[in-house]
Amino acid sequence: MKHIKHLFFFLLFFSLMGCEDVLEPEPIGIARFDAATAITNVDEAELALIGAYDGLQTQIISNIVQRDYYGVSFAVAGDLIADNLLATTTFTSYTDIDNLNVTSDNITTERIWNAIYAMINRANNIIERAASISGAESIVAEAKFLRALGYFDLVRTYALPPTNSASSPTKDLGVPIVLQPIEGPGDLQSIGRNPVSEVYAQIVADLQAAAAGLDDDNADGRASKWAATALLARAYLYMGQYAQAASTAESVINSGNFALNGNFASNFTTEFSGESIFEIDFGPALADDNVLARDLYDSEQGALQRFTPTESIYNAFEEGDSRLTATLGNTDIPYSVSSAFVNKYFRLSSNDDNFIVSRLAEMYLILAEADAMANNAVTDKALTALNTLRERAFGDATHNYGSGMDLTTFLAAVLNERRTELAFECHRSFDLLRTNQVEAATGGNPLKYIFPIPNRELQINGDVMVQNEGY
Template identity: 30%
Template sequence: MKFKFRNYIYPAILCAAVLAGCSDNLDVQPYDGLTIDQTTGTPEGLKAATIGNYNYIKDPYYTRNFHMLVEYPSDNVALSGTTTDPLFYAYNYQHLTAMSITGNFFRKAYQAIYGTNVVIEKLQEGQSAELDQVLGENYFLRAMVHFDLVNIFGRPYAQDGGASPGVMIRNNTDINDLPPRSTVKEVYEFVIGDLEKAASLMGSTKSSSFASKEVAQALLSRVYLYMENNEKAIEYADLVINSGRYTLLPTADLPNYFTYANETNRETIFAIKHTLQDDRTWGSLGSLYLNDGMGYGEMYASESYRNLIDKFEEDKRRAFIVPVYEKNADGSIKKGADGKPVLAARNGYQKYYITKYSYQEGVVTLSSPVYLRLAEMYLNRAEANAKLGNDEAALEDVNLIRRRAGLSGEALFSASNMMGYTSVLDVVLDERRLELAWEAQRKYDVFRNKRTMVRNYPGTHLPSGSNVQEIPYTHPRVVYFIPEQEIILNPKLEQNP
């Protein structure tokens, strides 16, 4: 990729002063007018560059596009109308080789990787615990971005042992080095190496807005789970769970989970910090899910997800879905002939807003997208145990999550109460869906487990006159095309079928 990376790194460094409010005691000064060698030639400059690297993954070209590419193809969402936004092509599996959300994500991801490589090349290990922490954070960010890239553009590891084409591995700042795509397996191995290095360098003192030892371990649990190295997935989940750093939010607080700032939520392991000055308003993730004085409110909770969550009325996770009702002239809710409230609709699709990306600190469109949290670690362990035949241990973790959601008695699973399920793995995968809905995990959970994405419910993903859309895990559009422009810039890149 022959971008002028130096042109992109300046804004990251210069924004450090602006971002200092979300740093943990980093005394960041402005570096206006200095060359990149000067700004990264001192410990303070390397800290500033690291804050700039976090800013890359906070950029909407990264965070917003990542969410659209991963969550919108899932069975948790239903779009209520056509749109000129290219999100529509992600939602309905009609991908293009020149699709702006993939192109912008790809480029922003490699800008972030370049930024981490600048710090990794310039910062010598072992100078101090503080600088080792900075170095470790860059190893983590480099791993995370490679992992996101390979899962978007490469087929799930478990389908063929990682033999299919992945993405470019970039571990240096040589802009003339244009490598071909490594295999998915090679990228995963690179990610694991970086995460292990990150965990060895970092301590546990950072808030969830930054990488720490446990953040790296949590991502290692996910990576190994996706590889179906179940023992390792359990090992790293255990390290995070037993670290004592995190606790599940109490049941009463669960409906408010995503309204809390990172620093006040002890369940969050890593989230991409947004403050009020970062509020994207109409361009925020939450704006498509909800309209409350601001927002489009066009993407709703799917009928199939609602049917699953509505099995138990006491499930506190139902609070993340808000049904919208028609109003009378006086503002009261309109009732039908049967006396029940009349659901509002858009283009004939009933409105069920989603609130997981809204109301942080009371602001309608403010959100700090959660990337890793403790509930996932229990569910990683549950899935891995289910695949190892440890059914009792798997159900124990599932029930822990269900109890936290307010469920008890017959709503809990046991060998004698499987509630119609024929396998513990099916139980775990549905619990992951219930707990992690709209957090950009469902698509991966379906396809890496060689399942079919079943979207037989109302929404504009269905062709006219059809009520069925089922995407098998073998479908070519499980992954996205490599952006056409990137292949022009680097002819070594092989296009996906």
């Protein structure tokens, strides 16, 4: 009997032993690990940086893949607000954007806001935690590029650009600037909007730091020194700082790292072509893909085609412009909304069309516009830049603009060239807004060309968060 007693004590001891770590399990599996220790060395910082790039593509919320940033919603927004795309879907959140009928509880505009800030939070985590890790300098620089891209996309979507002349009491309000990672309930407090000028100052500072910290070249899909510089040129253009915009764009053109593709269509048929400066590398896996082809390509080929090009964008192309067939489908018949489709994104079965954020052609267009604006005259440099693209588009110099154009005509020509060259690359509404051409070109209300601050932000932050005039 004694032995049995011993056995019981042994069992009791054993059971007490067993429970020690029952309360301290570690999350394994989808390889989750604690946020506080997520970034402690270069390898982990690199993983987090990849995760920040992933924020450009998809967001996984409650196991549901959402594509609110460049995966589709934001990517088409600029053309949908403006006169390039029609929403041919029953989703009213998109048709309302198309019809400038958005309300502050529009789910798409709310999700774009959340998605961009989620990407920024990923970048903030890296910038904060990797700052002290030696060897991670370029990682921090790339994260700053991504943060700048995020704020640039936010401020141009939710706030009026500095060059816009619309009268609005909320004209100077930008978006809230958050530069620290959010770690717990203690970091939650009401937040309001920073002025537009502060947001742009932050973008310029981040881009300058990124350009300084990055090499001329980087892996496909990753930001290089020139990706940061090209975005900086665009930021200066939006800010109305034309001399810097021109010189910055020119530095990209003259860097020797990029060359215009001989054939315009190669920009989309070839991934990472010689013209591409920063291109988001989408892949076929579920959380790496986009639905650009699904939503924009030909419904006859099985696409959902929730967005269809307008007749107006068809008409914007001149006779003989090679960009027409590369940009739009079914161009050999009279325009009809039921047969027209966007041809830039067509990888329907793999859903992995890349999205080109910046390419060299845009630098020529920035140079043309900014040099003319800076000098208040159609300079040779500006005219040459514009004609470089026309020669590529028409195959020869027969469609080049001659000298002697007045500035207004020239700027209108640049704007139309931007439209035909950069259609469906997320430029149109922002270009109309910053050049004050919204009403002239479309009859729309410029105040409705920017999105409302999401209703939930107003509810959560109270009076600190101010809604845009017009909503």
